[in-house]
Amino acid sequence: MSHSLITPRTLQGFRDHLPQTMLVRERLMETARGVFRSYGFSPIDTPALEYAEILTGKGSEETDRQMFRFKHGDRDVAMRFDLTVPLARFTAQHLAVVGTPFKRYHIAPVWRGERPQRGRYREFVQCDFDTIGTESNAADIETMLVIHDLLVALGFERFTIRVNNRLILNGVLSQLGLLDQSVGVLRALDKLAKTSVDEVVAEMVKQVGATEAQARQVLELANPQITLDQLQTMLAGNETGQQGIRNLRELFRTAELVGIPSERLALDVSIARGLDYYTGTIYETFLTDLPTIGSICSGGRYDNLAGLYTRERLPGVGASLGLDRLLGAMEVLNLLGPVTTPAPVLVTQFDAERLGEYMRIARTLRASGINVEVYPDAKKLGKQLQYADRKGFRLALIAGSDEFGKGVWQVKNLSSGEATLVAETDLVTAIQSQLV
């Protein structure tokens, strides 16, 4: 074979997931599924490819440009760039079957053609969950509880879910007579992290036509120390604002009642991100030990999910976990081990003639829930143990004619190097105790 080789490579912005990361990704996804299901959310899946008109319907020019879009035959098709548009299309299409309230989760890859940057990829997995067809604040509260339980189940203890409610901002803007300029106000407010208060005020005056006094009142919202009591006074007589405050009060009260540690939940009236899309509660979630990566689980309440596809009004609330961003955080926080095998035990092949015996003992261990690999070749034992070390196995089983004659197995602990002889009848117990 002297043909020329094709260089094995992936497209720019795409990547392979090797066992070490993939074992963790699968664990994260399984954990997320378990938490979603424990609250009665059901899984759905939708096609990777859709009619482009479905996907562009809602998109801004930016998402349009980001799509992997092409002709298939005479059809204009595109790969999904998020899980929200497919959810809207799905719900409109299957509403009669799924009914409401409809609680779904969806864990799947999405594709964006944007210029890839460090840590940003053109293919990444989203984990979304939503409750559709109810305006009840109970669903908003539950969304916060799911985010909380999700992070705890994923192994995080130090994090804060920051909540806001769009109605509070609406109330302030309506009191100031600026409700019609809310998009411009939000755009200015959103720059606060990057620039000074005075510049934000100047922008509100110039772009939105607010007075300086109005602008400074809007900016009071961005004060991280502000309380619901203060807001209640600020917004006295404004029913929209008071409704937002009541909903957040119920959320905090319920959180306390069900035992959510208070440091994991905070009011943050400055969350402006997504405020032009969301209409009620808004969530962002930050890791205390790694705030710089930004929110790892965000979401909110919206008035009408699928207005492009159905005249049925579908209010809902939900959030999205950034799986790959979280994985990046776990890498930085050193929460990932070096293990590249899902099996802790390697049965070595000391004597090729005994293959059946090695396979039999492996099955016995598997029947007790212990994952076991049998080394495929009867290579030198040193080679096999080297493989075990490299892969991160914890125990190796070794048996030759001596051991078979006595009905025992040699159990070698690969971190301590210690080897013990164990009678076959005691093997499951002995291994389980070493794996604890």
Place this chain on the structure above:
Amino acid sequence: MSHSLITPRTLQGFRDHLPQTMLVRERLMETARGVFRSYGFSPIDTPALEYAEILTGKGSEETDRQMFRFKHGDRDVAMRFDLTVPLARFTAQHLAVVGTPFKRYHIAPVWRGERPQRGRYREFVQCDFDTIGTESNAADIETMLVIHDLLVALGFERFTIRVNNRLILNGVLSQLGLLDQSVGVLRALDKLAKTSVDEVVAEMVKQVGATEAQARQVLELANPQITLDQLQTMLAGNETGQQGIRNLRELFRTAELVGIPSERLALDVSIARGLDYYTGTIYETFLTDLPTIGSICSGGRYDNLAGLYTRERLPGVGASLGLDRLLGAMEVLNLLGPVTTPAPVLVTQFDAERLGEYMRIARTLRASGINVEVYPDAKKLGKQLQYADRKGFRLALIAGSDEFGKGVWQVKNLSSGEATLVAETDLVTAIQSQLV
């Protein structure tokens, strides 16, 4: 909002997965992952999009035509149509990191632009597992064991794994001096299911240039009653053939030793499918109660996985589970229930003021591993119970001021209609006993 609506629909050959099917699909995938891991196979993932040259490298004209292929910028890209070509590219690219033996599984969607037929889709999930970098028959035997354990874990009892070995056919052909014509012989042999013995003989004579006696000898292989002993005699003195027989003997002997029921494993020398790709053991798996859907798990041994991308020779063995085909079979065999909720318990909202209490009890139950949904609105109880019935919940919890006053919960069994009052301290136990 009087804008015109976009019709919500999926592309031809694509489909949504609703909760009822998706709950089962997820269970199947989780089960498969569990079995793969229990043998030490590790997960990997590769991009949905690859350079078209990578994917076409190995393809026949047919797979080329079937690809979703398009230009992205100036790059010629395509969506993967199987998991084997990406595995070959992956292994060539990451060989230094993953090392050998490399045992991987990959559960992911693939896309084919072929004309969709009944029960065939343009997007479907494949579950592949392979052991790469060893020629040891131990890996072939293990592949059979994994297929077996996979089907048992998925809930099947009545099935047969049919095994063959390409070396046997090679031996027969070399004895007859037909080795160079093996592709033509296989093509003729493969038609046996659809046509008569005489016509196959005629084709071998005409297309391959075999004598009629030679053709009839090849066809003896297709006799379903043939034994390894008979083959050993037929192939006396032919080392290639004897090697194939020895490998199959070791496979059957090991299966018996580790306790695989004999009716689940059968020699079938007539398996010709894939014989021009595989070089050693070959597997096909049929459900006893639904043989017509064809093999649901197939695979085999190959000499060199990634010759297009690396000069390193990579022998391997593996198989692929047809997840969606299996799901179709389970539908036909009535193995799927009507449940569309992953939670068996619904906490109703009798009194909106008590939301915190409903959420607290739900968390208590979740902490004991019971999946619980809280109905989001304090609608009429009848409406909430109707929802519970439709979704397939098994128990509903109800509590108003009476119950709260007494510290009890009403537990309503939704199949029997029976309601009992249970003290909160006994609730977990009472619910667990009703859910058994």
